[in-house]
Amino acid sequence: MKIDPDSPADLSAQIAGAIRDAIVDGTLIVDERLPSEAELAEHFNVSRPTVREALKRLAAQSLIRTQRGATGGAFVNRLSFEAAYPQQITTSTLLLSMNAVKFETACEARYALERACAPLSAERRTPDHLATMRAEIHRQGQPGLTDEAFCASDVAFHRALVDGACNPVLSYQLAGAVEAMQPLMNMITFTARSRSRIVEIHTAIADALEEHHGLKTQEALSSLEQETQALATSVFEAKARAASE
Amino acid sequence: MKIDPDSPADLSAQIAGAIRDAIVDGTLIVDERLPSEAELAEHFNVSRPTVREALKRLAAQSLIRTQRGATGGAFVNRLSFEAAYPQQITTSTLLLSMNAVKFETACEARYALERACAPLSAERRTPDHLATMRAEIHRQGQPGLTDEAFCASDVAFHRALVDGACNPVLSYQLAGAVEAMQPLMNMITFTARSRSRIVEIHTAIADALEEHHGLKTQEALSSLEQETQALATSVFEAKARAASE
DNA sequence: GTTTTCTAATTGTCTGGCATTTGAAAGGCA
DNA sequence: TGCCTTTCAAATGCCAGACAATTAGAAAAC
Numbered sequence: 001m002k003i004d005p006d007s008p009a010d011l012s013a014q015i016a017g018a019i020r021d022a023i024v025d026g027t028l029i030v031d032e033r034l035p036s037e038a039e040l041a042e043h044f045n046v047s048r049p050t051v052r053e054a055l056k057r058l059a060a061q062s063l064i065r066t067q068r069g070a071t072g073g074a075f076v077n078r079l080s081f082e083a084a085y086p087q088q089i090t091t092s093t094l095l096l097s098m099n100a101v102k103f104e105t106a107c108e109a110r111y112a113l114e115r116a117c118a119p120l121s122a123e124r125r126t127p128d129h130l131a132t133m134r135a136e137i138h139r140q141g142q143p144g145l146t147d148e149a150f151c152a153s154d155v156a157f158h159r160a161l162v163d164g165a166c167n168p169v170l171s172y173q174l175a176g177a178v179e180a181m182q183p184l185m186n187m188i189t190f191t192a193r194s195r196s197r198i199v200e201i202h203t204a205i206a207d208a209l210e211e212h213h214g215l216k217t218q219e220a221l222s223s224l225e226q227e228t229q230a231l232a233t234s235v236f237e238a239k240a241r242a243a244s245e
Numbered sequence: 246m247k248i249d250p251d252s253p254a255d256l257s258a259q260i261a262g263a264i265r266d267a268i269v270d271g272t273l274i275v276d277e278r279l280p281s282e283a284e285l286a287e288h289f290n291v292s293r294p295t296v297r298e299a300l301k302r303l304a305a306q307s308l309i310r311t312q313r314g315a316t317g318g319a320f321v322n323r324l325s326f327e328a329a330y331p332q333q334i335t336t337s338t339l340l341l342s343m344n345a346v347k348f349e350t351a352c353e354a355r356y357a358l359e360r361a362c363a364p365l366s367a368e369r370r371t372p373d374h375l376a377t378m379r380a381e382i383h384r385q386g387q388p389g390l391t392d393e394a395f396c397a398s399d400v401a402f403h404r405a406l407v408d409g410a411c412n413p414v415l416s417y418q419l420a421g422a423v424e425a426m427q428p429l430m431n432m433i434t435f436t437a438r439s440r441s442r443i444v445e446i447h448t449a450i451a452d453a454l455e456e457h458h459g460l461k462t463q464e465a466l467s468s469l470e471q472e473t474q475a476l477a478t479s480v481f482e483a484k485a486r487a488a489s490e
Numbered sequence: 491g492t493t494t495t496c497t498a499a500t501t502g503t504c505t506g507g508c509a510t511t512t513g514a515a516a517g518g519c520a
Numbered sequence: 521t522g523c524c525t526t527t528c529a530a531a532t533g534c535c536a537g538a539c540a541a542t543t544a545g546a547a548a549a550c
Contacts, residue, residue: 010533012301024335030343036500047535049294052501053301056257060302061336068501069543079339087336090269091306092417094324098275101414108365109414116361120353169346169354172337173422177414255502281531292504297532313532314512 011046012053019054023063023076034064034074062087081172092176093183103184103232110177111225114158117165117174118221119214125164132160133206140199143192150195151185157202164209188235197227256291257298263289264299268308268321279309279319307332326417337421338428348429348477355422356470359403362410362419363466364459370409377405378451385444388437395440396430402447409454433480442472 007014022028035043040051055074058064062083064074077083096106121129136157140150155178162174190198201224208216252259267273280288285296300319303309307328309319322328341351366374381402385395400423407419435443446469453461 012533013304016305020335024339026342038500049297049536050534052294053298053533056298056301057305059258060261060305061332063339066501067543068541070497070499071544072500072542074501079336079343081340081344084336084340087306088333090265091324091329091332094269094308095326095329095417096414097271098324099326099413105412106414109412109418112361112365112410112412112415113358113418116357120357165357167350167354167357168344169341169351169422170357172340173354173358173418177418257502283531294505295503298502311532312512313510315528315530316513317511317531319532 010053011044011050012057015040015044015046015051015054016057019058020061020063028076030076030078032076034076036073081168084172085175088172088176089179092180096180096184103187103236104229106177106181106184107225107228107232110181111221111228113174113177114161115218115221117162117167117170118217120167120170121161121164122209122212122214122217124166125161125209126166129160129164130206130210133157133202133209136160137199137202137206140195140202147188147190148186150190151182154185154198155179155182161205161209188232190231194227194231198224201227255298256289256295257302260285260289260291260296260299261302264303265306265308273321275321275323277321279321281318326413329417330420333417333421334424337425341425341429348432348481349474351422351426351429352470352473352477355426356466356473358419358422359406360463360466362407362412362415363462365412365415366406366409367454367457367459367462369411370454371411374405374409375451375455378402378447378454381405382444382447382451385440385447392433392435393431395435396427399430399443400424400427406450406454433477435476439472439476443469446472 004014019028019034028034034040034055037048037051037055040054041048044051055064055066058074059066062077062079065077066072066074095101136153139145139153140157145153158178159175162178163171165171201220204220205217205224208214208220249259264273264279273279279285279300282293282296282300285299286293289296300309300311303319304311307322307324310322311317311319340346381398384390384398385402390398403423404420407423408416410416446465449465450462450469453459453465
């Protein structure tokens with residue numbers, strides 16, 4: 001692990017990179033303790049604050065955790081799917097909002113990916129997954145639900161669908177696509193009629209999964225995509241009209 | 246933006262969180278300049294090193310960039326898909342290796358997601374995408390190619406397939422699934438026969454995309470999945486036998 | 491043998507300072 | 521006036537040293 005003090009990059013970034021590489025290529029293994037900040041400072045020939053900045057960079061990516069006290073120090077984290085979720089969702093959300101991704105594009109990606117989960121979910125979904133979906137459907141039918149709460153419930157429903165595939169890699173990759181849509185969905189005001197239509201399709205999805213019917217699930221998802229796209233189009237057109245008046 | 250000095254969490258983590266929230270909810274907009282480190286230190290009632298640690302955390306997530314000099318400072322980054330790719334790939338790779346995800350599980354997720362792209366890619370792929378795929382197929386047929394180079398070419402081929410959908414959200418989400426598989430694939434030694442079989446299926450995929458045939462593309466991808474799974478199984482079994490002797 | 495106290499190690503934070511970079515203003519020159 | 525050079529000030533990058541807070545283990549007291 002060497003760094004170049006004449007490089008244009010920050011020393012702390014170089015040090016963070018060196019340690020990250022060591023973690024990725026297996027030189028540093030999970031739960032291994034890194035040298036203390038003072039030792040790292042000596043090793044890299046920099047000051048302790050610089051080492052600390054490097055360690056904070058790694059901590060921000062959940063690659064390490066720190067612990068105070070006599071036997072404390074920085075330890076290589078076992079990067080869990082649970083820990084990676086929020087990061088993934090924050091990044092995806094910002095990508096959508098900062099790059100002005102069209103609702104249409106994000107929606108298309110989301111439903112394409114969900115359809116990919118459908119056959120697996122139809123095969124493996126547990127009664128728990130079904131129960132979650134039914135509960136969310138019930139909630140979505142409640143009158144007086146705010147649009148935001150409706151969207152949140154929608155996300156929970158789709159999360160259950162994806163988790164039904166019992167493949168953590170899929171769940172992780174999908175988390176970004178599904179959750180990041182929520183801010184976009186929140187721009188939509190749902191009429192009672194569109195809500196009931198969505199609840200209807202959600203019911204069809206749950207039914208299809210219950211009878212282990214992957215194809216039917218995919219078809220229902222496609223209907224839901226069309227419905228969502230149409231709804232978004234009409235809402236955005238109405239807003240555009242209102243703005244131009 | 247307030248922080249609680251009595252919280253168990255690090256001050257730098259709290260400050261980073263406060264600024265991150267401001268970026269996510271739009272209080273801070275792209276390319277906006279944050280207050281200087283000294284001003285932030287005063288605002289949060291902490292010292293400059295603490296502020297710096299917070300800023301490094303944000304920089305590690307590409308949320309801000311810093312610039313030295315008279316008009317320098319920390320600026321909110323426009324998080325681009327390109328910048329998010331490496332992060333996504335590093336995280337996905339570590340998730341697979343650290344959680345001992347089975348080859349089978351990762352492979353299943355990857356091909357499920359790729360099949361999701363197939364119909365869109367069949368519809369929208371440009372001649373450029375096709376040319377990339379054909380070029381990689383050609384490379385894969387070259388004798389004397391190392392297993393690693395073969396895998397890298399395989400990844401490039403599949404990247405082109407995914408990019409063919411012309412949906413940046415899909416490309417981003419898939420990058421993790423496709424690239425993170427590479428270390429797992431590198432554990433496989435490809436015989437000449439298995440290589441030619443893979444090249445054959447790749448050709449079928451390219452052909453199907455060329456004639457805008459989504460279903461055929463999906464079917465070819467399913468064959469490829471089966472082929473890959475079978476190959477992996479035999480390789481791992483051989484290794485297990487060799488180890489037990 | 492158990493509880494309490496002490497101690498050493500380590501991270502968390504602060505103060506103060508210097509080095510480096512960089513844009514912009516001030517000044518000089520044609 | 522217009523262009524070039526110099527100077528300056530603001531900001532980040534980095535360092536040295538110190539103290540506070542936390543924690544586990546060792547030592548001491550009971």
